[in-house]
Amino acid sequence: MLRINGEESAAVGETLLDYLTAHGYDTNRLAVERNGEIVRKQDYANVRLCDGDEIEIVSFVGGG
Amino acid sequence: MQIELNGVPAAVPDGARLSDAVALTGRSGDVLMVLDGFQTGEDLPLTPGCRVTVLGRDERPTAETALALLCARNSPGVAEVLQGARVAVAGLGGLGSNVAIELARAGTGCLHLIDFDTVDATNLNRQHYFLQDLGKRKTEALARQIEAITPCCRVLTDPVRVTADNLAALFALDGYVCECFDRAEDKALLVNGVLEQFPETYLVAASGLAGYGSGNAVVTRRVAERFYLCGDGVSAAVPGCGLMAPRAALCASHQAHMILRLILGETAP
Known part of the structure; x- marks a missing residue:
């Protein structure tokens, strides 16, 4: 199991990009932290979600 | 004793009060007085090392005075x-x-x-x-x-x-x-x-x-x-x-x- 935004998830083995796409995220409007480290956008397709990962997906909405 | 007056060191007699500091700046009349971060209209006694800022009510502060006011009005050290x-x-x-x-x-x-x-x-x-x-x-x-x-x-x-x-x-x-x-x-x-x-x-x-x-x-x-x-x-x-x-x-x-x-x-x- 891993945790994504505080919730338990069974997405072990999926790439980050697959997960984001499957859950309807717009990758141009977010930042992802994995175990406290920023994940570079060009690595989304290569990073595989691992057991024990703490993933934080920060989605931005417009307005400023 | 030594105090800090409008951001610069100044000497005042023992027992001096805010009014003495005001006089030392050459100002009189309607002034703003800030003693160690506390704005007051009372003629409070000064203590060694205290920070005093004196400004005419409508006076535009110099950069030094503005900085002294900032230091005085924020929490200490901030x-x-x-x-x-x-x-x-x-x-x-x-x-x-x-x-x-x-x-x-x-x-x-x-x-x-x-x-x-x-x-x-x-x-x-x-x-x-x-x-x-x-x-x-x-x-x-x-x-x-x-x-x-x-x-x-x-x-x-x-x-x-x-x-x-x-x-x-x-x-x-x-x-x-x-x-x-x-x-x-x-x-x-x-x-x-x-x-x-x-x-x-x-x-x-x-x-x-x-x-x-x-x-x-x-x-x-x-x-x-x-x-x-x-x-x-x-x-x-x-x-x-x-x-x-x-x-x-x-x-x-x-x-x-x-x-x-x-x-x-x-x-x-």
Whole structure:
């Protein structure tokens, strides 16, 4: 199991990009932290979600 | 005994009171007196090492006096630390214009203002500009306002759009970056860029401030060690949900306050 935004998830083995796409995220409007480290956008397709990962997906909405 | 009078050392007789300090400055009549951060109309006794600021009620402070007032009116030691900080404000709309004004008033030593845009009439419902600013670059209009508020804040301006190409050069010298853009894509670009390229920099971003939902839904949270996010996280500016001055300024104040806390060594949101 891993945790994504505080919730338990069974997405072990999926790439980050697959997960984001499957859950309807717009990758141009977010930042992802994995175990406290920023994940570079060009690595989304290569990073595989691992057991024990703490993933934080920060989605931005417009307005400023 | 030795005291500090308007930012410079001064000698006063033992037993001296505020009125003696006033006389020493050559001022008389209607004056403002601040003793160790406390503004008073009473002729209080002075103590060795105390800080006294004396100013005519309508007098414009010199840079030295303004700094002395800042040191006196903030909590002890705070102004000195703030004066050493350099903060980038990226985006000078409803968030950034308010963040910059608040940080300047609080005594931040250097603000780096970044925005490619000019002031237009749609900005005035929430952004810290005036009708007379229409058509001016936001960087310049805001720099003039800060100049009119305090001589204690150095302002650097970059009237450019932040891109993946110029980001590394733009923020290289800023210890703190406040993300204040309007578009979600621009927010993401800046946040990813700063977190990837400047691991030692503190970043305070914002998301979710539109409309007139509860003010208490606007919060500051710590996403990662040096990354903080303010807002309610969900209230996007879309047709039917506009941006309004109070909630925009509320979120801006969350950001400015977090920056101020970080400068002072407080890392809890």
